[in-house]
Amino acid sequence: MASLADISVNLREEVEKTSRESKAHAVAVALLDFESGFRFSLAGNRWFHAASTIKVAVLLAIFRAPAEGRLRLGDSLHVRTRFSSAANGLPFRLDSDSDAMPELYHAIGRTVKISALAEGMIAASSNLATNLLLDLVGVEYARNVLRDAQVSGVELRRGVEDKTAHERGIDNQVTADGLLTLLCALRGNFLSNESREQAIRILLAQRFKSMIPAGLPAHATVAHKTGEISTACHDMGIVYLPERQPYIAVILTEFDPEKDGRHETVAAISEVIHRSLTGAERKAR
């Protein structure tokens, strides 16, 4: 087995090669292996548009809130599609066409349990569920939770689909190192045992599997969250392999809009990480 220093050098070379071949504008990787204690960071403090990875920060806040008496996960929340812009307070609406969970729109006017919204926010990446939950706890509270969890490198400033805020440069931003500490907070003792288990279970229910999981052997399971907008394509997750301790991998990329092969690039980097940590053979393509 190679030394950790060799792994680091090899991993950096392979990620950079993959990045060059894919014509990505930028690639950042952060890695923590609980088996060996190996840490790795490539451009780990570079800021990226968060896209839907920010939903993991909202998840942390929602699962922290019960311990602080702010809500109960079994409580119900009124579903509506109207939200206030972080830029000027004016209303904006979400519509089902741009949401990966259109069935949630059938509940408009009625209530849905907070736990179900949390699952929809992560597993289906529902924008409506995200904004409902963030509206409930508030951006300020969610930011305070990140601070209390000692997560830096995750700037939560607004809900999703807030176009007015985006035009004024108010965006959610993340670094690979920041998202790694966020996943560490989710996995560690920051949450109660019950909240932690439920949060991880929700991440395991992720429906979009074409990035980190696609680079792994079939017996791997991944608690993860993808994020994708015009230029950004990310995945972050905890990789579980039955033969070893898990590892956390965060892969952030930036491409020209409409560039093909973005998911494949993240999947290829995921494979490189897996090979580097486990000594597995290169996957046949």
Added chain:
Amino acid sequence: MNIEELRPIDGLNLSAEYRALLRPGEAQNDSRGNVHRLPRFFYEIGSWQDAQKIRLAPHFTLAELMLVDCREAELLLRQFPHYVPCAIILLATFLENFRREVDAPVFISANGGYRSPAHQIGGAKSIHAWGTAANIYRIGDTFLNDAKSIERYGAIASSRSRAVLVRPFGSGAGETDDHLHLDLGFVSLTPRECSEAS
């Protein structure tokens, strides 16, 4: 349980913790600075099942007009009995009349009927704390989320009674753009068997 079995109570006789949340008979400024007294007399609801069974009007159960989400005060959200202002019967009667006119099911949103003065949305300044306001998000198959539908059904509601206020379509203060708000004003109802003395 049916409507005849609803038991009216004087809110001033409730325990201190309920009085602190429901604030029976207390003076409250509205958004214009006008002073109104919060409802003093309430119906006591023993369980959610009772609320679902009680028809205040042929097409409106009590449950529909008191459904709130987690922004309601803990005690009022999680424990029964619940207390609903007696004037809610007047609201249900108006809604039934309105439903007959539009000839379609009328759907009241969560948080869209009675909300206590302790509810995080609007609090005691909201007319929803009188139990005389309804937020209608859907009529038949039509979701009320645009000017056309809100103005159309708003005009019908207004035509039913001069006592009714319908908020105009819009996104400013006092306007709505994703539901139809109607209310009967700051109406309080004193049941015959109750006294306003003391």
